[in-house]
Amino acid sequence: MKRMLFIYNPHAGRALLRTKLSDVVDIFVKAGYKVTVHPTQSFRDAFRVVKEYEADDYDLVVCSGGDGTLDEVVAAMMKREIGARDTIGYIPTGSTNDFANSLHIPKNLLQAADVAVNGAAFPCDVGRFNDDSFVYIAAFGLFTDVSYETTQEMKNILGHLAYIFEGAKRIFNVPAYKLKVEYDGNVLEDEFAYGMITNSKSVGGFKNMIGKDVAFDDGLFEVTLIKRPRNPIELQEIGAALLIEQIDTKHMYTFRASKITITSEEEIPWTLDGEFGGNHQDVEIENLKQQLTIMVPKEKIDKLLTKKHNI
Numbered sequence: 001m002k003r004m005l006f007i008y009n010p011h012a013g014r015a016l017l018r019t020k021l022s023d024v025v026d027i028f029v030k031a032g033y034k035v036t037v038h039p040t041q042s043f044r045d046a047f048r049v050v051k052e053y054e055a056d057d058y059d060l061v062v063c064s065g066g067d068g069t070l071d072e073v074v075a076a077m078m079k080r081e082i083g084a085r086d087t088i089g090y091i092p093t094g095s096t097n098d099f100a101n102s103l104h105i106p107k108n109l110l111q112a113a114d115v116a117v118n119g120a121a122f123p124c125d126v127g128r129f130n131d132d133s134f135v136y137i138a139a140f141g142l143f144t145d146v147s148y149e150t151t152q153e154m155k156n157i158l159g160h161l162a163y164i165f166e167g168a169k170r171i172f173n174v175p176a177y178k179l180k181v182e183y184d185g186n187v188l189e190d191e192f193a194y195g196m197i198t199n200s201k202s203v204g205g206f207k208n209m210i211g212k213d214v215a216f217d218d219g220l221f222e223v224t225l226i227k228r229p230r231n232p233i234e235l236q237e238i239g240a241a242l243l244i245e246q247i248d249t250k251h252m253y254t255f256r257a258s259k260i261t262i263t264s265e266e267e268i269p270w271t272l273d274g275e276f277g278g279n280h281q282d283v284e285i286e287n288l289k290q291q292l293t294i295m296v297p298k299e300k301i302d303k304l305l306t307k308k309h310n311i
């Protein structure tokens, strides 16, 4: 019998899982799994449980919660020896599920549970951030902490970054980080107000500036760096560009990269998958190509695999 560790955050999102828990476990058992259920007891509990289980304990780890829970499970999985890592299934119950949407994981809990056990295993890229990791976004700058707490409605109306710059307009206190950014043989030196390194089609409902052809197994991140606006007009121009989701080369850099190092003169706070990722002066970000195996709908696997695989 196959063995599954099922970790869920009982406080995630709208706590919808609670009423469906019995049906979800039933789907797992019908798929042939012996299930160990672990409701998370505290912050970082999912991380600890996944990092510490014995190599032969499980064949599949399914987690349910918001992006924070997924981040913990993935981060812990990446801390395990390569040979002791297991496939992850994800049942999203958070308020924003950018990453799940990108991978076509259903919003419906029972459908997502079915995908976790009967779907297809997708070799997905994952980010290394110094000694830590992230699933779909590493970001710094303007209101990165506050913006994640804004309501979904607000994000939907304005778009994630547009909201950030709207806020900045009102408060008129735009941070400026003097950074040296090195990526795949290039060097940039400038003052930046915001930056994001992503592996997702959208962030907080905001579509990626780089375009529609985002691949999750190509070993590349999409990077957007926004320069510090030097006056209210520039601030307005940036806000307008973000609102219409168009790259404004005068005010921002966008590129793809597999490895990025960012050096700043002072420590700057980062967020990883929407959670606080610590203050850092030197950051090394690397795309760990196809190192996370995650269950996706069978009918979407061909769409998700980059064309290189299909040839």
Ligand SMILES: [Mg+2]
Pocket: 125, 199, 214, 215, 216, 217, 218, 219, 220, 221, 222
């Ligand atoms: Mg990519």
